[in-house]
Amino acid sequence: MKVYLDNAATTPLDKEVFEAMTPYLLNHFGNPSSQHQHGREVKQAIESCRKIIAGLLNASPNEIIFTSGGTEADNTAILTAVRSAGIKHVITTRFEHHAVLSLLEHLEKTGEIALSFIAHDEKGNLDLNHLEYLLVTNPLSLVSVMHANNEIGNLNDIEQIGDICEKYDALFHTDTVQTMGHYRHDVSKLKVHFLAASAHKFHGPKGIGFLYCRQGLRPAKLLHGGGQERSLRAGTENIPGIIGLTKALQLAYADIDGHRQYIQQLKDLLIAGLTQTLPGVNFNGNSALADKSLYTVLSINMPSLNPNLLRCLDEYGISVSGGSACSSGSSSHVLSALGVEAGRDTIRFSFSKFNTPEEINYAAAKLAAIYQLIAA
Ligand code: PLP
DSSP: OOEEOBTTTOOOOOHHHHHHHHHHHHTOOOOTTOSSHHHHHHHHHHHHHHHHHHHHHTOOGGGEEEESSHHHHHHHHHHIIIIISOOOEEEEOTTOOHHHHHHHHHHHHTTSOEEEEOOBOTTOOBOHHHHHHHHHHSSSEEEEOOSBOTTTOBBOOHHHHHHHHHHTTOEEEEEOTTTBTTBOOOTTTSOOSEEEEEGGGTTSOSSOEEEEEOTTOOOOOSSOSSOHHHHTSOSOOOHHHHHHHHHHHHHHHHTHHHHHHHHHHHHHHHHHHHHHHSTTOEEOTTTTOTTTBOTTEEEEEEEOOOTTHHHHHHHTTEEOBSSOGGGTTSOOHHHHHHTOOTTEEEEEEEOOTTOOHHHHHHHHHHHHHHHHHHHO
8 A cells, every 4th residue: 555644745736737737738838928829828828827826815916926836935035025125134933944944044144134033832832922022122024934834733823923013014924835725815814925835735736836925015036037927037937837836726725624624534533543552652743733733734753763664654655754855864943943852753744635544544553563563
């Protein structure tokens, strides 16, 4: 049996998404910057995708910029705040993805910004009183806080954080790479200036994403070249990617509540299975709490018995992660920030609508069997 439980790393492409993309790989191949029919028809397709995505988020089409994925969207948001809006102080968390943290650390090193971190407790809950304190003492800041953490699944209250940012006139960027397509984001209600998204996290293709950038902010240019994306993002557009991204988001929104209920049941099944069969299992952060964590992620830690645990699971056909895929092979900054003791093994299980209860039961049984075998 092959069981894929690493959907926070990437999700399989939905067949319907693939079918929507193929005409744009085979037939509609024009360059959208060309003035002739072949170019015009794909240009129109891009603009209608922009409208559809904007409609799903309650945004204006000109607030959506297509990017190569989540990393570029996060980078563009931060550089817009720093280089275009003149922000000199950024408030963030120890739990952000490297797409955010590496850039912020770089900007701090080069002296472009000062950086502050919001305090948190041992479960990773952010101290929003501390956020207010940081905003009082540092007017004109950018706040960069992810909606859900990719390693442990902790959800942050971006509505409340947005309200706090508005109170202190701060810009607010939230990395929604793990939640786009899994939760509804309505930018007419959220007090947010930037949202970052990546199609491959919700059954779309890799190498395409978008940035929502609130009207009135002039997006910073990462690439210099042609006049694509209203001269904001140079380079010939990834048309099949944009079509696939849009189809994937439409499919996700069409049954977001149904998928959520189904996937939460899978997660609950795994929590129950592991709690029964795995002595000493703990759940990282808020991972096991339905109202405080992303329903697609379950992160556990347990006494370390075998350094090759992930390989043992792999031999049974089970694909999971030891943290985030991006940091595999090195220690996780998220688990360190949580204070998870050394000498414990961490596994991240992450689910999608394509997983089944049989797969969950199989994974739980094999993990317990590996443990019993080693512990004996
Ligand atoms: N932000 C988060 C929270 C992620 O989980 C990821 C990818 O794992 C990214 C950003 C980067 O997205 P991409 O791989 O599309 O560049």
